[in-house]
Amino acid sequence: MEPLGPFAPLVAVGCSGGADSLALTRLADRWAGARGGAILALIVEHGLRPEAAAEAGATAAALTSRGIAARILPLALPPGPRLQERARAARRSTLLAACREAGTPHLLLAHHAEDQAETILFRALRGSGARGLAGMAPVSVVAEALILRPLLGQPKARLAASLEGWGLAPVDDPSNRNPRFARARLRDAGTAPLDTTGFARRRARHAAEEAARIAAAVRLLPEACAEIDPAALGRDRVARRVMAALIRAIGGGAYAPAEAAVAALLERGRGTLGGARWLGGGRWLVREAATGGWDPATALWDGRFRCPPPPKGFHLSPLGAMASGFRGRFRHLPAAALAALPALRRDHDGKLALVPHLSYGAWESAPFFPLHFAPLAGPVTECHPPG
Secondary structure (H helix, E strand, C coil): CHHHCCCCCEEEEECCCCHHHHHHHHHHHHHHHCCCCEEEEEEEECCCCCCHHHHHHHHHHHHHHCCCEEEEEECCCCCCCCHHHHHHHHHHHHHHHHHHHHCCCEEECCCCHHHHHHHHHHHHHCCCCHHHHCCCCCEEECCCCEEECCCCCCCHHHHHHCCCCCCCCCCCCHHHHCCCCHHHHHHHHCCCCCCCHHHHHHHHHHHHHHHHHHHHHEEEECCCEEEECHHHHCCCHHHHHHHHHHHHHHHCCCCCCCHHHHHHHHHHCCEEECCEEECCCCCEEEECCCCCCEECCCCEECCCEECCCCCCCEEEEECHHHHHHHCCCCCCCCHHHHHCCEEEEECCCCCEEEEHHHCEECCCCCCCCCCEECCCCCCCCCCCCCC
C-alpha cells in the first residue's frame, strides 16, 4: 500500500464477493480506518448466472452492516465467444468509471500469487514476450485511477485465512472451474506457486529501461500518434519493447504484436503492424485506418479514445477525407493522424458537428462531448513503487 502515501485515503476496492476480494476488502478497510480514511467496495454483477444479482445484493448488505460503503455495478454482457475476455475488459472499464464518478483516485484489486503464476503461464502458452512474462504489475497508472495489486506476493490460502472470524461467507462462482475456459483448465491442472520477486524486479527494470528510451526518442501525442527519433530509439530489445507498446496503444489493440514482427518492422524502418502505420522516414507512427466503432463494454472508440456513447441524433466516425480541410492549421501533424481522429457527425446528413482534438465545434447542433486518448491496453509505460 506504500504507493498511496501518507494521506487519509478514500480507496475503491474491486469486490466480487469471492474469498480473495473479500479478504482484500477487510484488509483495506482496516488499513484505511487506521489512517482516518474509508473504502468503497465496488461489486460488479456480470448478469451471467441467475443467482448473481442476489449474491451481489447479499454481499453489499453484509459489507454495509460492517460499516463499509458498497455499490453494485451491473453489467449486461451479451452471450457469445470470448466471454471471459470480454467480461474482464467490461469489469475493468466499469470499475474505473465508478472510481471516476465517486472521486476515488485509487483502485485495489485482489490478484494474488497463484493468479500471478497462472497469468505468466497463460501468457507463455500464448507466446508472450518478455513484457508479458514479467506478470501483472503491482501498480498501474490509467486515466481514471491508480490501480494497485498489493497482494501479488501472498498465497491464496493466506487470504482465505484472513477471513476467519469475520462472519461473512464468500461467494463461490462455479464458472471459475468451468473447463470450457482456458484459465479454469490451468487451475484444474494445478498452477504451482511461484516466487514472484524475480518477476517483479524484471518488470521494474524493463519499465525503467523503456521509460528512459521513450524520454529520449518518443513524443506521444493526445491525437493518438507518436513522433519518433529512429536513431535514438534504436533496434535493440528495449527498442522492440517500446515499439510494441506504442503499436498496441496507437493501433488500439488489446495485445502487443509478436517481438519478431516488431524487430522486422524496425529493420525496415517503415510499414504497418497491429493496426498502426510507421510512415516513411520513421518520424511518425499513426493509426493505420480507424474503424470508428464505439464499444459499450470499454467505453472506447476505436480501442483508443474514451468517451460516452454518442448523443441521440449523432454518431462517431473517423474524420477521414475531411482532414484535408484542417491541414492549414495543423501542419505539425501528419495527414494520416488527422484522418484517424474521431469526429461527431449528425445522423440525418452526416455533417461534422464536433472534432474535439482539432477545436472544431458546430455548437448550435452538438453538445459538449468529452473525449480523450486512453488506449485499450493501458498506458505505454508502467509505474512501480520504490525498491
